[in-house]
Amino acid sequence: MLQTKPRVHLFITCVADRLGVSAAESTVNLLRLYGCDVQFSELQSCCGQPAYNAGHHDAAKQVARYWLATYDKLLASADDYIVTPSGSCGAMIHHYKDLLVDEPSQIAICNRVLPRVRELTQFLVDDLAVTQSFVNLSSFTVAYHDSCHAMRNMGVYDQPRALLKSAGATLIDWDSSCCGFGGLFSVKLPQISTAMLDRKLDSVTNVMSADFLTSTDLGCLLQLDGGLQRRSTRLRTLHIAELLDPASVVHAK
Amino acid sequence: MAKAEKRGAVLRGTSMVDSRRKIACAELDTDDPAGYQGLRNIAASIKDTVLADLPTYLETFANNAEAAGAKVHFASDAADARETIQDIIRSKGAKVIVKSKSMVSEEIDLNAALELDGYRVIETDLGEFILQLEHEHPSHIVLPAVHKPKVEVERMFNKLYKSPMGASADDLAQTARRVIRQDFLDAEVGISGGNFLVADTGSIVIVENEGNARLTTSLPKCHIAIVGIEKIIPSIDDLPVFLNLLSRSATGQRSTVFVSTITGPKTLDEPDGPDEMHIVLVDNRRSTILADEKLRPILRCIRCAACVNTCPVYQQIGGHAYGWVYTGPIGAILDPVLLGLEDAYHLPYASSLCGACTEVCPVKIPIDDILVEHRRRAVNASLTGPVEAMAMASFATVMVNHNLYEAATRLAAVMPSSNGRMSRLPLPVITDWQSSRDLPAMKGPRFRDIWKQRLASAGANNGS
C-alpha cells in the first residue's frame, strides 16, 4: 500500500521571498526529497512580526487576520502541515492567540491552524523522523546559530543539530548569544545591534574557525551575513536548507 | 577611563556570573525534589497567590512583626518613605548611619535626603562603598560596581587611603574593611533592605555575602529596614523555595554566605542586637502595577538580576545607559511604570526581544511579552511619533493586499546594487542598517517567480 505523502503548505515568508530566494528553493527541494507534496500559495505575504514587535498591534492584527484566513482556506485536511524556513516568523504565528484574544472567531481559526505550523528542521526531525541525509558535509566545520525565537518559542534546538550531524558536519561550540537582529531593533539602535553582532562574529572568526555559518532563521542570517560581508573571511553564511539540499550551490561541483 | 574598558568589565563580569548561574540552577534537578523548573513554577505560583490578596498578607505581616516588637510603617510614595525614615532618625540623635544594600533606598533617593539633614551616611557593601566615594550610582542590582575596572578602585584607594597601586582585590577589600569597621562601631542607626517579608512570622529575611548586612542589623541600637510591599511570602515554610532560586540565580551559589531571618529587635535574654526595629513598607507605584493584570507579574521579581547578567544588550551597554535605579531587562519593564511611560518608553525598545531574560527568570516573569506590552502602550499613547505610525499602517496595508504586495516586492528590484549587494543609499532604515552591515541586492526573481517558472511544475512531474 502506498503511504500518503504528507502535504506541506509553505509559509516562505516575505524575507525569503525577496532576500532568501535560494534558501526558499532549497526548502522546496529538501521537502520533496523527503517525500512531501509541497504547495505554495501566492496569496501569502508576511506574519506581521515587524508591527507586533514595535508595538503597532492594530497593524499586526490586520496582517494576522489575513494570514489566518489565507492558511485556513489552504488546509485541506487536518493532517496538512504549514512549514516555514524561518523560525522567528513561525514563532510569530504562535503569538496570534494572544494578539487576537478578544476575537473569538479568530481564536477558532487559531485553534485549527496554529497546531499545524512547523519550522522546517522541526518538521523534518519531529514529524518525518528524518535521520538520513542526502549530502555529505563531513569535510566541513559548521557554526550553527540558534534563532532566539525558534529556540525559545518553538523548541528548535536539537533538530537542526541532528540534521547537520547526520550529514557528517563537525559542529563548533561558539558564542550562543543573540545576533542582535531583532527586526526594527537593528535599525532603531544600530550601534547596540552591531555590537551584539560583532561579539558573535568575533567568536566565530577570531576565536574559532568554520566553513559555514548557518541558522534556521532568515532574519538572523540577514544580520550575520550583512556583518560578515564587511570582514575578510572565508566563512560563508547559508540557510540550513541550502547546506542540506544536494541541488544547492554548496554541493554543485 | 576608556569606554571600551568599562564595556569589557561589564561583559566579562556578567558572563562569568551567568555561566555560574547555569551550573548552579541545573544542580537543583538533583538537589531539590521539585527540580529547577518545578521550583520556578512553585515560586511563581506562591508570588501570584500573595499578589492576588496583597493587602491581607501585608496586614498579617504587620500584625506579626509588631507582635514581635518591631514597628511597622507604611509609605505611599518616595517622599512619604523618606519623611518616615527622617522622623525615626531625628528622635535618635544620630550622627552616623550605616547602610547595607537596598535598591528601594536608591529608588527614593534616601541618601541625599539624609545627608541634607546633616548625617554621615555610609554604604557598607563593598561595591556600593566604592561607588559612593565617587558619587556614582549602582549600574546593576546585584553587582553594583560591575562596570568599574579594578585599576579605578586602586587609584581611588591610593588617593584616599594610601593603598598602593597594583593592590590585590583582597588588599583593597581589607582596606575597605578597616575604614568601614569604625563606622559600624560608631553608627547609631543601621538601614537595611530586605529580600523577603515573611507573613506568618513577621520576619524580614536578608541575603548577602559580605556580612555587612548582618553588622548593619546587629551593631547599631536602631535598625530600620526599608522594603517594597511586593516582597511578601506567606510562610517561613515557603522561604527555602525562594532561597534556593535566589542565590543560585543571582550568583550561582548554593547559598549566599549569610541569610538572616530577623524577627523583631533583640529580646531581653539575648546578649546583643538592636533595641529598636522599624520596618518601612514602600508602595511607590507598586500598587499601580498590582492593579494592572498584564503588568502584575513584574511584582514577582526577587531581584536576582539573572535577567541582567544574561542580557546581550545589557552586556554591551552596561547599567548606566538605562538612566535609572533598575537596569537591564527588569529595569526596562519596571522603570516605565515607576517613572511613567512618557519618561521611560524608550527602555522597552532597547531589546532585540531575544527572550534570554524570560528563560532564566526564577519566578517566570514573561519579560519579553511585557516589553512588547509597554511598546504597545507607547504606540497607543502616540509616543513613538507619526512617521513610524504611518510606516506601520502602510506595511499592514501592503501585506494584506495581494496586488500591493506584488507591486511592492517587484518595485524593490529597482534598488541599485553591485556584486549582489545593495548599494549604499541615503534612505531612512536602509542607512541605519548599512552603517555597519551589507544588504543583499533585491535584483532578480523573487521566490514566487521561481516557483511559477519551474518549481510548481517540477512538483507536478514528481507525481503524487
Place this chain on the structure above:
Amino acid sequence: MDRKKFLSQLRAQMPVQSTQTHSHAPRTQRALSVDECLDMFVSRATAALTHVHICESDDEVGSLIENIIDGASYVNTGCHQFAHILTNLNGHSEQVLTEDKNVTFGISEARIGVALTGTCVLDASQHRGGTLLPPRHIILLNAADIVPDLYSAYGIVGQSLRAKRTSVFAFHTGPSRSADIEQTMALGVHGPGDVHVIVVA
C-alpha cells in the same frame, strides 16, 4: 501614611479577586541518611570554602581548637552545649567582647547544620558581634544536628519561632566574601574571612 488608609487604598485598587490557590512548597525533604548528611555537609561546606574538621571526643575538640587558635585571643559567643570544652582550654584566656579590639577568633555553636548547602545556623543566643567582628570564626556543630536541606532547617526555625521569639536566625555558609572588584573573589570583607566548622560526631 496611616496603616488603615494605606491598606484600604490598596484594596480599592485591586481588581476583582481572582481566586488563586498556590501549589505549596514541597514539604518532602531530600531523603538522606545520617551518614549521607554528614558526608554531604562536609563536601558542600568545603566547596563554600569552610575548613571542616570532624572530631570524635571532647578532648579531640579541645586540642583541635588549641591548635587552630594557636595562642591568639578569642571570644566565646555563647556556647552552651560545648561550654565545658572552652573552659578547659589550656593557656588561653577568654576575652569579653565589647568592641573589635584585637580579638582574633569568635567561637560559637551552631543550632542546626544544613547538608546540601554546607550551612551552619546560629541563633541570637550567640553574641552577634562575636560571630561577625573577629577575622576568624570557629563554629562547633553536633553531627546529630545536621539536617538534609533548607526545607528541614526552616521547618525547625519556624517551629522554634512559633514557640519563642528569637530575634535572629543567621545561616552562615563559609567565609565573608565579595566579588565587587572585577569579579575577583576577596575573603573577609566585613565578616570573618576564615571559617572553621568542627563537627562533633
